[in-house]
Amino acid sequence: MSKVKYYYDSDTLSYKKISKKPGRFFGRFVLFIIASALFSILFLFIAGRFIDSPEEKALRRELANMQLQYDLLNSKMAEAEAVLANVEERDNNIYRVYFEANPIPEEQRLAGFGGINRYKKLEGYDNSEMITETAKRLDILTKRIVVQSKSLDEIKKLAEDKEKLLAAIPAIQPVSNEDLTRMASGYGYRSDPFTKIRKFHYGMDFTAPRGTPVYASGDGVVERADNQSSGYGNHIRIEHGYGYVSLYAHLYKYNVRRNQRVKRGDLIGFVGSTGRSEAPHLHYEVFKDGERINPINFYYGSLSAEEYAALLEKATQENESLD
Missing domain, CATH: 2.70.70.10 (Glucose Permease (Domain IIA))
Incomplete structure (x- = not known):
């Protein structure tokens, strides 16, 4: 049984019964619905910023895997660069000396690529610097291999008539x-x-x-x-x-x-x-x-x-x- 509430009327100097108005209950209900909706929106906004969705988690895992693959690629390139540097040193200091050919300058072996920016399409991403540096190293390594290959072709040609020297x-x-x-x-x-x-x-x-x-x-x-x-x-x-x-x-x-x-x-x-x-x-x-x-x-x-x-x-x- 609901309690009956009264209020004091100063004009009549008497207590009067408080009657409930149907509109007030409806207003409170609407206010509750609006507050709940605002709270839900606020929760979704905060959750969206700090809690990853399954799709975002998958993308983060894919990004981490790509970064790992780039690290492995750079590690393998470092090994290839070390081996190639040893071949280049022997080429300049032994093979080309044997056949009285001029050594290939280091600047020519390690030269980059001038002119237009070859890596512009790689700019504007979160990991652009890492990707660009890897692409540059790979291009220079490829060029060094081409230069060394041509040098060895030249040495082979010089060696054809120098069997006595080789012996x-x-x-x-x-x-x-x-x-x-x-x-x-x-x-x-x-x-x-x-x-x-x-x-x-x-x-x-x-x-x-x-x-x-x-x-x-x-x-x-x-x-x-x-x-x-x-x-x-x-x-x-x-x-x-x-x-x-x-x-x-x-x-x-x-x-x-x-x-x-x-x-x-x-x-x-x-x-x-x-x-x-x-x-x-x-x-x-x-x-x-x-x-x-x-x-x-x-x-x-x-x-x-x-x-x-x-x-x-x-x-x-x-x-x-x-x-």
């Missing part, structure tokens, strides 16, 4: 991998085993037991086979022609004599520890036009890609030489 180049490792204990020291600054002072080591040291065979790394003529050079002990020098000379030091004994012609792979001596040497090993050097150069670049004739990579890693470690 003369000291292109194999002078000690067989099966006979090696380890590659003790490479070309570069190393600690001297006697003075402990850091100085430049001009060759490569191959540790092997005394008496291990040593092979000629290229065709040529034995220029020296003696112990008359300070520090080298019993050593051999082979004149290959075309400005190349190879040196094999600290030998136990010789298997060749002065002025003898040798072929690549011929047995010329045996590992020892004569001269300024701390332990049995072969100290090996390569000269080009009277200048010592890094022998690591001249083993393409005897090592697989995996063996070369392992040797390169060991040769770059700065440790103590054996002579």
Whole structure:
């Protein structure tokens, strides 16, 4: 039973009954409906801004996956760039030197693309910078590959008439991998085993037991086979022609004599520890036009890609030489 309500009438000085008007209830109902609608709209607006719909979640996942794929692509491009840079260095410093061809300038290899903006269509997006940089790297990498391919075509043409040069180049490792204990020291600054002072080591040291065979790394003529050079002990020098000379030091004994012609792979001596040497090993050097150069670049004739990579890693470690 509903309660009866009264109000005080000051004119008549009496209480009067409050009667309910049908219109007032209807007005309150309409006000409630409007307030509910406004609250629903406000809730949907807030939810739309802070709560993703299934479609938005799917798009965000797709965007995250695309960003991951771009990161993986950039990582693979970095690996390809490193491999290509190594090929380019060998091309300029070895292959083109062999055939007296001018090195390709780095500016030409790494040049971008001038003129119109090739990447304008990629602008205006949230990830435009990332996409544009990736596209630029890919274009430059493609151009570098084209330049290198043309260079190798040129080298191939030059090599067709230079078989004697290729046979003369000291292109194999002078000690067989099966006979090696380890590659003790490479070309570069190393600690001297006697003075402990850091100085430049001009060759490569191959540790092997005394008496291990040593092979000629290229065709040529034995220029020296003696112990008359300070520090080298019993050593051999082979004149290959075309400005190349190879040196094999600290030998136990010789298997060749002065002025003898040798072929690549011929047995010329045996590992020892004569001269300024701390332990049995072969100290090996390569000269080009009277200048010592890094022998690591001249083993393409005897090592697989995996063996070369392992040797390169060991040769770059700065440790103590054996002579």
